[in-house]
Amino acid sequence: MPIATVNPATGETLKTYDALGAEEIEQRLERAADAFAEHRTTSLEHRSRLLSRAADLLEEDAEDAARTVTLEMGKPLTAARAETAKCVKAMRWYAAHAAEELADEHPRPEDVADSGAARAVVRYRPLGPVLAVMPWNFPLWQVIRFAAPALMAGNVGLLKHASNVPQTALYLEDLFRRAGYRAGCFQTLLIGSDAVAGILRDPRIAAATVTGSEEAGRSVASIAGDVVKKTVLELGGSDPYLVLPSADLDRAARTAVTARVQNNGQSCIAAKRFLVHADVHEDFTRRFVRAMTSLAVGDPMDERTEVGPLAVERGRQTLEELVEEARRQGAELLCGGGRPENHTRGWFFEPTVLSGVTPAMRIHREETFGPVAALYRVSGLDEALSLANATSFGLSSNVWTRDEEEMDRCARDLEAGGVYFNGMTASHPGLPFGGVKHSGYGRELSGHGMREFCNTTTLWYGP
Numbered sequence: 001m002p003i004a005t006v007n008p009a010t011g012e013t014l015k016t017y018d019a020l021g022a023e024e025i026e027q028r029l030e031r032a033a034d035a036f037a038e039h040r041t042t043s044l045e046h047r048s049r050l051l052s053r054a055a056d057l058l059e060e061d062a063e064d065a066a067r068t069v070t071l072e073m074g075k076p077l078t079a080a081r082a083e084t085a086k087c088v089k090a091m092r093w094y095a096a097h098a099a100e101e102l103a104d105e106h107p108r109p110e111d112v113a114d115s116g117a118a119r120a121v122v123r124y125r126p127l128g129p130v131l132a133v134m135p136w137n138f139p140l141w142q143v144i145r146f147a148a149p150a151l152m153a154g155n156v157g158l159l160k161h162a163s164n165v166p167q168t169a170l171y172l173e174d175l176f177r178r179a180g181y182r183a184g185c186f187q188t189l190l191i192g193s194d195a196v197a198g199i200l201r202d203p204r205i206a207a208a209t210v211t212g213s214e215e216a217g218r219s220v221a222s223i224a225g226d227v228v229k230k231t232v233l234e235l236g237g238s239d240p241y242l243v244l245p246s247a248d249l250d251r252a253a254r255t256a257v258t259a260r261v262q263n264n265g266q267s268c269i270a271a272k273r274f275l276v277h278a279d280v281h282e283d284f285t286r287r288f289v290r291a292m293t294s295l296a297v298g299d300p301m302d303e304r305t306e307v308g309p310l311a312v313e314r315g316r317q318t319l320e321e322l323v324e325e326a327r328r329q330g331a332e333l334l335c336g337g338g339r340p341e342n343h344t345r346g347w348f349f350e351p352t353v354l355s356g357v358t359p360a361m362r363i364h365r366e367e368t369f370g371p372v373a374a375l376y377r378v379s380g381l382d383e384a385l386s387l388a389n390a391t392s393f394g395l396s397s398n399v400w401t402r403d404e405e406e407m408d409r410c411a412r413d414l415e416a417g418g419v420y421f422n423g424m425t426a427s428h429p430g431l432p433f434g435g436v437k438h439s440g441y442g443r444e445l446s447g448h449g450m451r452e453f454c455n456t457t458t459l460w461y462g463p
Helices: 022-039 044-060 062-073 077-101 109-114 141-152 166-178 193-201 214-226 249-265 278-293 313-328 381-389 404-413 446-452
Strands: 003-007 012-017 119-126 129-133 156-160 186-188 207-211 230-234 239-243 271-277 332-335 352-355 372-378 398-400 454-461
Touching (some): 003 062, 003 166, 022 156, 022 186, 044 062, 044 141, 062 077, 062 166, 077 141, 077 446, 129 141, 141 166, 141 207, 141 446, 156 166, 193 214, 207 214, 239 249, 249 278, 249 372, 278 352, 313 352, 381 404, 398 404, 446 454
Parallel strands (some): 129 207, 156 186, 352 372
Antiparallel strands (some): 003 012, 332 352
């Protein structure tokens, strides 16, 4: 795949880059190893100052950074600004809270005494250079949510970003350089996917993190397993959105639209399967379809646009295949379903709602990466939970109910890394984020995410 900025609103190739050669990759690996040897010994206060400075610079650059994101992957400019602000918030969160999250732990006195020690301490120490294989859908946020905790923990990062967002990737390297980080603490590798295996096998790489497709996660995990290296995987999702009889239908329907079309529908944690109780199905569907139909589709640089183009042409082709197959198998098209007539250039797709979706359809089993909602009628909570869990994915979930017993049941039985009641799934720096089943393993964000790339070390002191 070429490394290039291709405007998804027009299909025009704007800028291309040569992939790094073997000698250049070697130089960057050596630089990372040298940087880690020093960065790991710096104080948390020093790291906090650096990260705070990076946050300040990103805030100053916010408009230009957001426009680069929109240009490269097509999200509405308003959404790109929000992504930039979220990155600033996360960086400041880690700068403020890392010392607390990485503080030494002291085992119970009786356990220390029973071990024969005079004292014992659990300390979190950095692992080393971490390779990050990141996607294009949130090209700033996905990187920052790895880089901020990793750098605060004393690790260094090497970024293999998606090949269609090279300008964003290079900007991030420059951001950390300008913030005062030593050369090698954070580097962008402009490489193709075929170069990842060799870098991951290099003994200077301590661990890897992947956000992306199930295929990418399997590949990296397989290589890392062969060389026994730690990995964190955040892969695809087909998140259920349960609407039960006691729900506030107006809020549930309005939030459902945002939950489905955020980032032009290209989000792992977007709600994709809407499981609605028969008692409120008709009312919810009417509200939901009306709101989906009224969305403004257009130029992502236009402040009025709510849904822009898909980021890559192949993504639209896949979406068209899934929708058409579902229709052939009996699903009813309630709105959308194809390319907008007034957008002949670029990779646009109409906000779409399909009803009568069944588990036999590919659109139930596979991740729909675009503004297409699959609607189901369920007879009760048992059926809703069964359908919600009838997927290989388990990233997050959304439940709308005022019934405490239903909340308890969903908290117990939904097979997902998160259950969000009466709201939509969203990541926050202070809350752990990740999935189960084929959605991956390990956690990002919060102290849990920071400690994923730490050596949890027992310090035992004899009498």
